Structure formats: C-alpha cells, structure tokens
Amino acid sequence: MPPPNTPTTATIGTSTRDEREAQTTAFLRVRVGQEEAHYGGNLVDGARILRLFGDLVTEITVRTDGDEGLLAQYSDIRFTAPVRPGDYIEARARLVRQTRLRRVVELEAHKVIRASPEEADSAGEVLDEPQLVCAATATTVVPHRRAHTATARTPTAEET
Numbered sequence: 001m002p003p004p005n006t007p008t009t010a011t012i013g014t015s016t017r018d019e020r021e022a023q024t025t026a027f028l029r030v031r032v033g034q035e036e037a038h039y040g041g042n043l044v045d046g047a048r049i050l051r052l053f054g055d056l057v058t059e060i061t062v063r064t065d066g067d068e069g070l071l072a073q074y075s076d077i078r079f080t081a082p083v084r085p086g087d088y089i090e091a092r093a094r095l096v097r098q099t100r101l102r103r104v105v106e107l108e109a110h111k112v113i114r115a116s117p118e119e120a121d122s123a124g125e126v127l128d129e130p131q132l133v134c135a136a137t138a139t140t141v142v143p144h145r146r147a148h149t150a151t152a153r154t155p156t157a158e159e160t
Helices: 017-023 046-065
Strands: 025-031 037-039 070-079 088-098 102-115 124-141
Touching (some): 046 124
Antiparallel strands (some): 070 124, 088 102
16 A cells, blocks of 8 residues: 555556446545644644645546546535644545546545644554545547547648
8 A cells, every 4th residue: 555645546448448437546645734724723724635636637547538627617516524734544536427628527635634732742543434525527628630530530720
C-alpha cells in the first residue's frame, strides 16, 4: 500500500472501447493537513475536495485522450460530512459517459480515517465504514485534435 499522501490510480483494462469507458477509474488518498483548516470549528473548506476531484478528472482525461482537457463544469455537488485536519480522504472517479469532445465523470470522496484530537493531539480512528463527505459529477472538454473517436475519420476543413 502506498504512503497516505501518495496519489494512486487504477484503470481496469478491457477488450472493447465501451467496456473501457465504463471502467476507467482513478483514485487518490490524502491526509488533510492542519494548514488546510479554514473555518471555525477547525473545518476544511469544500474547495479542498473539489481540487482532488479536478486532479482525478484530469487523470482520466489524460488516460483516455492523452490530454488534460478543460474542466467545464461540476454538477450535483453534495457536501455530506465535515472534513477536519488529520482526516484521511479517499477520492474516486469513474468515467461514465463519453462523447466526441466531452467526458462525464462521477466523483466521490470518503473519509476513511478520522482525526480524534479530543482523545489526544495525535490520535486517529480508522472508520469501520468509509463516510461519504462529497459527491459530484464533472464534465470536461477535450480539444478536438486530441479526442479519440470510436471510428477513424478525416476531419473537415472547418475542424482543422
């Protein structure tokens, strides 16, 4: 298992493009540092989780298209539990839809270890069940010159 702050990724290889699209995934596990406390109550802002999501979407686009693409939007963002310094967050992404120029990715972030400063300054607890802290959907756009298509075709004069 990699160290907690080391980004880790996985893609499940399959034989067809449709299967590959449905199973292209990436994940990160990070420890939230004290410097990331932003609000009263020692809370970390939701933008921290969205940065993780952005990295995951970028990785998926590089894996599928050889280009980082441009994140066009997040939708259906739901923050469901607080994140505090010392927590370990595991974020996962899965490519769910692909068009010629757009990639749609489902994202979830779970707290897998909870800091327990009430017990001791350096105490923590491995959660029996990961706790969902955020879920969202992202859409990214891939430059036409990089977008892989299901069938090869010659671009029109307008597309070049």
